[in-house]
Amino acid sequence: MSEETGGGLITNFSKTIGVTEPALKLILTVFAGYPLALIHRKYLYGKDVSLQHLFFIVTGFALGYWNYGKDINHCVLTIFFTYCTLLLLKGTAICVAVIFIFTMSHLLIGYLYCSTDSYDINWTMPQCILVLRLIGVAFDYYDGHQPPNTLSADSKKLALQKRPSLLELFGHSFFPAAFIVGPQFSMKRYLQFVGGQYSKKDTINDPPDCIEPAVQRLCLGIGYLIVFQTLGMFVSDEYLLTDEFANVNFFKKMLLLGIWGKYTLYKYISCWLLSEGACIMFGLAYDGEDEKGNPKWNGVENIELNIFENITQFQDYVKSFNVNTNKWLGQYVYKRLKFLGNRLISQFVSLMFLAVWHGFHSGYYVCFMFEFIVIYMERDIKSIIKSDERLTKFFSDPRLQLPINIILRLYTFIFMGWCLLSFGLLQFNRYMLAYKNVNYVGIILFVLWPIVYAPIIRFVLKKFKKNRSTE
Incomplete structure (x- = not known):
C-alpha cells in the first residue's frame, strides 16, 4: 500500500510540475547524494573501508532499483563479469579487450531493445556511465603491469598494481553521487578517498x-x-x-x-x-x-563554467563541457590510438567511439561529425592566418580585439545550437526539417569550407603574395 502511495505521489507531483516521472525520479536521485554524503561524513568517514564500500553499494543500488526496478541487475551483471575477468585474465591486453567488448556489446544490445524515438531514461543511462568506469579500471590494471618507463604521466598516476576487490569494484561502480549521471572518476581516486587520503592534515578520521x-x-x-x-x-x-x-x-x-x-x-x-x-x-x-x-x-x-560561458571557439566547448568524459576519452581511446600515427584520424575514431557509446540514433553521429568538421575548420583558419604576415598583423590589432571577440561569441553561441540540432532531435527526418528551417546555415558554412572557401582563400593569398614579390 505504501509503495502504491509513494508511486502515486511521484506521479502526481511530476504531472503538477510538468515533467515525466522518470525525469523527476532522476533529479531526486541526484539530490539524494547530499543527505547520503552527510550521513557518510557523520558516521562512516575514516572508519573501516569495507563498511564504506557496503554503504555506497547499498545506497547506490537502492537508488538504481527505485529508478529502474529489476533492470538495475544489468549493472550488477556487468560489474560481476568485469571482476571475474580481472581475476582470471589479470592485467593483460586480452583482459582489457574482453571487458571492452563485453561491456560495450551489453550496452549496445540494451540500446537496440530499449531505445525509442526520443531520449530514454532507463537502465541504459547508468549503464553507459558504468561501461566507461569499468573499461577505465581494466586499462588502469593493465597499465599497472607495464614497465613504468613505457607509461605516460597520467597513466602512471592512475595505474593499479593490485587487482580491485569485489567490494572495491562494486563500491566504485555504485557510488551514489555519481552512479546515475556521472561524473567519471578513476578507481585510484576512489581508493584514496575511502582510505582517508583526502582527510584533514591532523587526523584521518575527520572529513x-x-x-x-x-x-x-x-x-x-x-x-x-x-x-x-x-x-x-x-x-x-x-x-x-x-x-x-x-x-x-x-x-x-x-x-x-x-x-x-x-x-x-x-x-x-x-x-x-x-x-x-x-x-x-x-x-x-x-x-x-x-x-x-x-x-x-x-x-x-x-x-568549467568560466570557460563555457566565455567561449570564442569550439575547441573551448571540448575543454569545458563534459570534462571528465572527454578526459576519459583522451586517456583510454585517443592516446591508445597513437600507433595510427595521425592525430586527425585518432580524433575522428575517438569521436565515432563517443557517438557509438551514446547509441544508434543517427543524430549522434551527425553531431560528432560536425564537431570534427568545425574544429578542423577553426584550426585551418588559424593556420591560414598564421601563415600570412598581413593577416596576423591585422587580427592582432588591439583596436579590433573587442569587435572580434563579440563576433566570435555570437558565432559560437549560434552555431553551437546548429551543431546540437541532430543531437537534440535524434531522428533523421526531425533534424533535417530543423536544418531546413534554419536555412542550412551550418552546411553552408562548415561543410563547404574545405571544398570551396579554403581553396579560394589560399589561392587569393598565394596570388597576392606572388604579385607583391614581382613588384
Whole structure:
C-alpha cells in the first residue's frame, strides 16, 4: 500500500510540475547524494573501508532499483563479469579487450531493445556511465603491469598494481553521487578517498572542510535548472520543427537557435553541477591545495563554467563541457590510438567511439561529425592566418580585439545550437526539417569550407603574395 502511495505521489507531483516521472525520479536521485554524503561524513568517514564500500553499494543500488526496478541487475551483471575477468585474465591486453567488448556489446544490445524515438531514461543511462568506469579500471590494471618507463604521466598516476576487490569494484561502480549521471572518476581516486587520503592534515578520521564549496555547487546547479526551465518557455525541440519558427526572420531565427542550444546544454549542466556538489560533500572531489594552502575541490569537475560561458571557439566547448568524459576519452581511446600515427584520424575514431557509446540514433553521429568538421575548420583558419604576415598583423590589432571577440561569441553561441540540432532531435527526418528551417546555415558554412572557401582563400593569398614579390 505504501509503495502504491509513494508511486502515486511521484506521479502526481511530476504531472503538477510538468515533467515525466522518470525525469523527476532522476533529479531526486541526484539530490539524494547530499543527505547520503552527510550521513557518510557523520558516521562512516575514516572508519573501516569495507563498511564504506557496503554503504555506497547499498545506497547506490537502492537508488538504481527505485529508478529502474529489476533492470538495475544489468549493472550488477556487468560489474560481476568485469571482476571475474580481472581475476582470471589479470592485467593483460586480452583482459582489457574482453571487458571492452563485453561491456560495450551489453550496452549496445540494451540500446537496440530499449531505445525509442526520443531520449530514454532507463537502465541504459547508468549503464553507459558504468561501461566507461569499468573499461577505465581494466586499462588502469593493465597499465599497472607495464614497465613504468613505457607509461605516460597520467597513466602512471592512475595505474593499479593490485587487482580491485569485489567490494572495491562494486563500491566504485555504485557510488551514489555519481552512479546515475556521472561524473567519471578513476578507481585510484576512489581508493584514496575511502582510505582517508583526502582527510584533514591532523587526523584521518575527520572529513575535509568541503560543505561550503558543495553548497556553492548545489546553488549553481539549482540556478541552472531554473534557467533551463525558463528557457523552455521560449524555445523547445518541437518549436524548431514548426512553420511558425520557419517563417521567423533570419536574424531572430539565429537568436532563437542560439537560445535553444543553451537550453539543451543547461539540461546537462544543471545535473552535473548538482552531482558534483554531492561528490564534493562526500569529499571525493579533493584535488590537492592551491598556492595558499587551501584545498581545491575540482577533482571531478564536469563543467568549467568560466570557460563555457566565455567561449570564442569550439575547441573551448571540448575543454569545458563534459570534462571528465572527454578526459576519459583522451586517456583510454585517443592516446591508445597513437600507433595510427595521425592525430586527425585518432580524433575522428575517438569521436565515432563517443557517438557509438551514446547509441544508434543517427543524430549522434551527425553531431560528432560536425564537431570534427568545425574544429578542423577553426584550426585551418588559424593556420591560414598564421601563415600570412598581413593577416596576423591585422587580427592582432588591439583596436579590433573587442569587435572580434563579440563576433566570435555570437558565432559560437549560434552555431553551437546548429551543431546540437541532430543531437537534440535524434531522428533523421526531425533534424533535417530543423536544418531546413534554419536555412542550412551550418552546411553552408562548415561543410563547404574545405571544398570551396579554403581553396579560394589560399589561392587569393598565394596570388597576392606572388604579385607583391614581382613588384
